[in-house]
Amino acid sequence: MAIAILDYGSGNLRSALRAFERAGREVVLTSDYSTALEAEGLVVPGVGAFGACMAGLKSVRGDELVRERISLARPTIGICVGMQILFAHGVEHGAHEGVAIWPPTVEKLEAKVLPHMGWNTVNAAEGSQLFKGVEGESFYFVHSYGVTERIESAALQSWTDYDSRFLAAIEDGVMSATQFHPEKSGDAGLHLIKNWVSTL
Amino acid sequence: MSLSVRIIPCLDVTDGRVVKGVNFTNLVDAGDPVEMASLYNAEGADELTFLDISASVAGRETTLDVVRKTAEQVFIPLTVGGGIRAVEDVDRLLRAGADKVSINTAAIARPELIAEIADRFGSQVLVLSVDARRANTDSGFEVTTHGGRQSASLDALAWVEKACALGVGEILLNSMDADGTRAGYDLGMIKAVRAVSQVPLIASGGAGTQDDFAAALDAGADALLAASIFHFGVHRIGDIKKYLDRSGYPVRKAPRL
Numbered sequence: 001m002a003i004a005i006l007d008y009g010s011g012n013l014r015s016a017l018r019a020f021e022r023a024g025r026e027v028v029l030t031s032d033y034s035t036a037l038e039a040e041g042l043v044v045p046g047v048g049a050f051g052a053c054m055a056g057l058k059s060v061r062g063d064e065l066v067r068e069r070i071s072l073a074r075p076t077i078g079i080c081v082g083m084q085i086l087f088a089h090g091v092e093h094g095a096h097e098g099v100a101i102w103p104p105t106v107e108k109l110e111a112k113v114l115p116h117m118g119w120n121t122v123n124a125a126e127g128s129q130l131f132k133g134v135e136g137e138s139f140y141f142v143h144s145y146g147v148t149e150r151i152e153s154a155a156l157q158s159w160t161d162y163d164s165r166f167l168a169a170i171e172d173g174v175m176s177a178t179q180f181h182p183e184k185s186g187d188a189g190l191h192l193i194k195n196w197v198s199t200l
Numbered sequence: 201m202s203l204s205v206r207i208i209p210c211l212d213v214t215d216g217r218v219v220k221g222v223n224f225t226n227l228v229d230a231g232d233p234v235e236m237a238s239l240y241n242a243e244g245a246d247e248l249t250f251l252d253i254s255a256s257v258a259g260r261e262t263t264l265d266v267v268r269k270t271a272e273q274v275f276i277p278l279t280v281g282g283g284i285r286a287v288e289d290v291d292r293l294l295r296a297g298a299d300k301v302s303i304n305t306a307a308i309a310r311p312e313l314i315a316e317i318a319d320r321f322g323s324q325v326l327v328l329s330v331d332a333r334r335a336n337t338d339s340g341f342e343v344t345t346h347g348g349r350q351s352a353s354l355d356a357l358a359w360v361e362k363a364c365a366l367g368v369g370e371i372l373l374n375s376m377d378a379d380g381t382r383a384g385y386d387l388g389m390i391k392a393v394r395a396v397s398q399v400p401l402i403a404s405g406g407a408g409t410q411d412d413f414a415a416a417l418d419a420g421a422d423a424l425l426a427a428s429i430f431h432f433g434v435h436r437i438g439d440i441k442k443y444l445d446r447s448g449y450p451v452r453k454a455p456r457l
Binding site for chain 2: 011014015018019049112113119120140141142143144161181183185186190
């Protein structure tokens with residue numbers, strides 16, 4: 001299987017499925033561990049709040065899955081809350097542990113109006129593969145929490161401003177993540193998805 | 201750059217067809233919601249809203265199919281409103297491909313529905329649609345039902361505050377006084393609602409000139425929803441965006457501007 005989208009709760013996964021199919025590869029929605037492990041690329045979408053999302057992820061052993069894929073050097077991308085749960089901690093509706101691929105805590109954004117909802121630009125990291133060709137484009141965000149702290153590693157980090165600055169995307173070896181929804185970001189989002197698929 | 205203002209066309213759908221005044225010349229079938237959604241996407245719509253006005257269960261089932269087909273072809277956020285009474289209705293719409301749902305009458309009848317939906321799917325999926333008009337209430341604005349024909353006996357600002365506390369993620373504010381007049385948005389109402397809410401605010405009702413859009417943003421709106429002026433080609437989405445861009449408001453470029 002080329003690409004697997006991890007299905008671990010309700011929500012809109014149809015758009016993600018179709019958007020990744022547009023990149024010209026076979027895509028399957030699955031909650032099966034071995035299917036998700038064997039896929040060339042794994043997409044971890046985000047469903048609901050941090051705690052609920054993490055609970056859903058654990059119910060399909062998604063945390064182990066992501067770590068095992070890293071050890072096998074197989075690419076994975078987290079989207080929205082699917083990015084957030086890859087950090088060590090989240091504070092949405094109480095303190096929660098994440099998968100802890102990266103150490104920062106996901107905190108409530110400091111902004112006058114939340115959620116941060118709509119199209120915003122991203123200051124793409126130099127050398128970014130994800131944003132190649134769509135550096136100046138806008139992407140669709142819907143979230144109230146995010147990471148404002150820089151990750152102390154070689155990971156490529158792209159940022160967005162909304163009253164204050166937060167991490168919009170990470171590219172760290174086989175792990176990628178976007179706080180925005182590429183599958184809802186029109187042509188720019190489809191382009192970014194193709195960029196990721198081309199690395200598989 | 202900063203967060204762009206959003207321009208949102210609204211399509212009334214019943215039994216799988218777009219109704220209420222559609223006057224496009226460059227469509228094969230002006231009543232096909234999927235085709236219209238694609239066209240608005242190409243013109244630079246930042247989101248799409250379907251309002252399901254079907255009166256029958258069969259009509260609502262057909263809307264699910266419309267949502268499915270749209271979500272397969274148009275990769276921008278899709279909000280669906282109309283007839284949502286329970287958490288299960290939301291689940292069906294999200295699974296069909298909707299990103300957000302808007303609720304109105306059912307939330308007035310049973311406000312706990314707001315918390316039930318927000319707890320299950322998150323606040324970000326839930327838009328509170330408020331049909332309000334000027335009236336002799338504490339704030340000077342009241343909530344109406346039945347398209348503005350009946351008073352809900354609710355102060356509009358008190359209702360917005362309560363709904364925000366219960367967990368709505370966004371407010372769609374429809375002025376029943378301004379609706380259909382093309383005489384401008386009710387700026388006083390937008391300011392009043394902005395002052396008591398910290399979630400994104402979509403203004404609706406009264407847009408006539410390009411200046412009206414800018415004035416609503418100045419009054420505190422984050423997004424602008426309109427129906428007939430887009431359907432009848434009074435304004436093209438791309439033209440409004442160009443105007444707002446020249447006037448200094450952040451907009452997302454239309455894919456084919």
